[in-house]
Amino acid sequence: DTAVSQTPKYLVTQMGNDKSIKCEQNLGHDTMYWYKQDSKKFLKIMFSYNNKELIINETVPNRFSPKSPDKAHLNLHINSLELGDSAVYFCASSVLTSGGPYEQYFGPGTRLTVT
Amino acid sequence: KNQVEQSPQSLIILEGKNCTLQCNYTVSPFSNLRWYKQDTGRGPVSLTIMTFSENTKSNGRYTATLDADTKQSSLHITASQLSDSASYICVVSSNAGNMLTFGGGTRLMVKP
Numbered sequence: 610d611t612a613v614s615q616t617p618k619y620l621v622t623q624m625g626n627d628k629s630i631k632c633e634q635n636l637g638h639d640t641m642y643w644y645k646q647d648s649k650k651f652l653k654i655m656f657s658y659n660n661k662e663l664i665i666n667e668t669v670p671n672r673f674s675p676k677s678p679d680k681a682h683l684n685l686h687i688n689s690l691e692l693g694d695s696a697v698y699f700c701a702s703s704v705l706t707s708g709g710p711y712e713q714y715f716g717p718g719t720r721l722t723v724t
Numbered sequence: 725k726n727q728v729e730q731s732p733q734s735l736i737i738l739e740g741k742n743c744t745l746q747c748n749y750t751v752s753p754f755s756n757l758r759w760y761k762q763d764t765g766r767g768p769v770s771l772t773i774m775t776f777s778e779n780t781k782s783n784g785r786y787t788a789t790l791d792a793d794t795k796q797s798s799l800h801i802t803a804s805q806l807s808d809s810a811s812y813i814c815v816v817s818s819n820a821g822n823m824l825t826f827g828g829g830t831r832l833m834v835k836p
Contacts, residue, residue: 613767650811652768652826665823699767713824715767 612636613716615700621722622690630685630719632700640664641683642713643675644699652699658683690723697721726751728827730814736833741804745830747797747814755817759788759799762811762829771799771812804834 613634622628634641642665643655656675657665663675672688687694700716728749737743749757756775760768772781772788774797780789785808787800801808811829818825 650829652813652824654824701767712770712773715769717767718765 613700613702613714615698615716615719617719618717619720619722621724623724624690624692626690627686627688628690628721629687630698630700630721632683632685632716633681634700634702634714634716635681636702636704636714638702638704638714639680640703641677641680642701642703643683643685644701644715646697646699646718648696656683656685687721690721692723695721695723726816726818726825728814728816728825730812730827730830732830733828734831734833736835737804739804739806739834739836742800742802743804743832745799745801745812745814745832747799747827749795749797749814749816749825749827751816751818751825753818754792754795757788757790757797758815758817758824759786759797760813760815762813764810768813801832806834806836808832809834 616631640659642657644652646652655669658677661677674686677683697718697720699718701713703711703713731746758773759771761771762768771783771786774781774790776792785802790797811831813829814827816825
């Protein structure tokens with residue numbers, strides 16, 4: 610009954626490869642996010658989708674492309690992986706309401722290592 | 725530039741002791757402030773959320789305070805347990821609350 614799940618948990622790949630990370634939430638939330646946690650442990654938002662539409666796109670290389678096939682899924686595809694892409698990537702979801710505050714629920718993270 | 729700074733970066737305490745973690749922010753406009761607990765290898769889990777009008781909120785042994793005038797917050801942990809060993813992250817939300825600015829966290833280690 611995991612609320613926000615990500616696969617895989619660990620991903621080791623070589624520079625130049627293309628890889629995808631999948632995220633699914635069973636909370637019925639309408640907003641999903643991708644965050645990157647770097648080696649200094651700062652979490653930074655990359656993308657946010659509301660009802661399958663992109664609403665936030667921070668300064669992220671266009672090698673990163675999110676895809677939301679439905680409200681419960683937000684996948685992250687990365688092309689031409691670079692060493693600097695090594696990090697932990699977190700998916701999260703929340704309910705976007707006119708009131709607030711709302712709560713974000715995070716997945717367990719995917720540790721990406723590019724060699 | 726929106727920033728959230730936390731101190732100390734790391735802290736070691738003995739089981740049963742109390743501790744206080746600090747957070748200063750320069751996020752504007754301000755919507756709410758959250759404290760998250762992140763266990764090693766896990767995603768962050770929310771402990772408290774406080775809006776502008778709230779100056780204290782408790783969740784079990786965790787008590788958060790907020791001074792919106794000085795833009796400071798603290799997280800007090802009482803009677804620490806080994807399971808409290810984790811990173812504690814201060815997060816400030818701006819405007820509608822959809823944009824979160826994360827602090828770097830305080831790494832707490834509770835020793836027996």
